[in-house]
């Protein structure tokens with residue numbers, strides 16, 4: 789037996805009011821319709837921070853500096869076909885205005901309200917961490 793480990797870097801962008809950005813996965817993608825933290829798969833040769841800087845620019849059009857990415861927690865979740873290992877960073881400073889660049893719907897929500905948005909099962913344990921941090 790062997791497990792396929794997939795490394796995904798994700799980010800909780802937190803605005804001045806303490807709200808968090810979530811994005812709805814577009815139709816056609818795996819887990820379509822669920823709300824997620826922006827981010828994506830770490831590609832060969834990339835550091836996770838580089839992945840996030842790249843993904844946040846591709847998906848949202850914002851510019852993030854490595855110094856503004858702080859490790860917060862991580863998800864470890866067995867999906868059917870792979871095991872997801874997903875470090876979650878937090879970022880409170882960036883340049884530009886986050887806008888949907890890949891057909892996703894964006895929403896800024898309070899940590900307590902994350903429960904109202906269905907997220908992938910891997911994300912469930914991350915919510916209390918954000919609630920504690922931003923209460």
Ligand SMILES: Nc1nc2c([nH]c(=O)n2[C@H]2C[C@H](O)[C@@H](COP(=O)(O)OP(=O)(O)OP(=O)(O)O)O2)c(=O)[nH]1
Pocket residue numbers: 796797798817818819823824825826827828829843872908909910911
């Ligand atoms: N970005 C992100 N991915 C998540 C979260 N929770 C979760 O289970 N995932 C899973 C869904 C996918 O299997 C994987 C990330 O894949 P993705 O489709 O976003 O990857 P990507 O941005 O590199 O996009 P693609 O080029 O592969 O289409 O991690 C989350 O909160 N954010």
Ligand SMILES: [Mg+2]
Pocket residue numbers: 826827828829843
């Ligand atoms: Mg992505």
